[in-house]
Amino acid sequence: MRERLRREGRATRHLLRSAGLALASSLFLAVLVFTAVATATVIGAGVLPETVLLLRRFAGITRHEVEKRTGEAVPESYVPLTGPLSVRVRSALKDPGTYRDLRWLAAHFLYGLLLAYGAVLLWIVGLCVDGVWCAVLGRRAVVLPLIGRLADRDAAWSRALLEPSADARRSDELAERVAELTATRAGAVAAHGAELRRIERDLHDGTQARLVALSMRVGLAKRAYDTDPDAARKLLDDAQDQVEEALTELRHVVRGIHPPILTDRGLVGAVRALAAGSGLEAEVCEDGVEGGARAPAAVEAAAYFVVAESLTNAAKHSGSRRATVELVRTRRALEITVRDEGRGGAEESGGSGLLGMRRRVAALDGTVRVTSPVGGPTVIEVELPCVW
Structure with missing residues (x-):
């Protein structure tokens, strides 16, 4: 009662x-x-x-x-x-x-x-x-x-x-979707513009400057060839070094557009190469990604960028020496999880590249979730829609 x-x-x-x-x-x-x-x-x-x-x-x-x-x-x-x-x-x-x-x-x-x-x-x-x-x-x-x-x-x-009514709910859902796509498109345009500016800056400040210096050294070597062969030989040796440096920088620029290693090794191989060169003790785990049908090139490039940016941030800012990368293939998506045991506190406004990562993923209608409490760990979870 x-x-x-x-x-x-x-x-x-x-x-x-x-x-x-x-x-x-x-x-x-x-x-x-x-x-x-x-x-x-x-x-x-x-x-x-x-x-x-x-x-x-x-x-x-x-x-x-x-x-x-x-x-x-x-x-x-x-x-x-x-x-x-x-x-x-x-x-x-x-x-x-x-x-x-x-x-x-x-x-x-x-x-x-x-x-x-x-x-x-x-x-x-x-x-x-x-x-x-x-x-x-x-x-x-x-x-x-x-x-x-x-x-x-x-x-x-x-x-x-x-x-x-059901019609009103559908109308609201469509309006929300249009607003979401508008914001996503604006983010993708901003990310694309930033990427073009980065490529232009790298070519102008790096490769172009080295090629100009290379042209000058070859010209000086031609002038000194008859009168001072030893000086000409030294200038040509310097020119060869600059050619190699220019090629290295060009490879870096090309890698930023679409990493050739993705074409050669596939996503898992490319991510393992990133982990090996990150300066961290990075472990790569995959579930169903390697050996099966490959994801579209845009999805693989975005996943590669996410892992590269996450490992770079971990090496620079986390203070941790260990990280794990997990790639999981689901029926309709590719899921990427990068975790480090560092100090945490990652913020998009802190210039850590998280905003660029979010824009690149949003351009493919994907989602990014960053969990980084002060004291760690930092976990970046990304889901990229994908038809295998």
């Missing part, structure tokens, strides 16, 4: 809060009338978006109460009220969510108070009837359980009135 009273007490509190919102909605009706008159006069049209936002807050409170009662969230679907006043007014008037909330407000004013009054009446009757029924006859309560049903009915009606 005690547990029954507690349970029905929670149901009653839900109904009383619902009744409180219903009473508040009666006051809100005056606000709606004022808004309608102000909007009709055009001068007070600025009141309309604010009133709609207040209405959304009322509906949001009810959604929260329904979620507490049922354990399931009530989705919402609204057009953002942003921009100039004329745009916000049109958005508020054209938003189906506005009329859905108004319909809920009118209905809730009736059933919210009615169910709350019913709960109070059931308490009065239930304490008398169920008290005798349970205490004297030892039977189960029959009146008080009806309070919980009233609370469930209130939650069900509110959910039915506030929940957007």
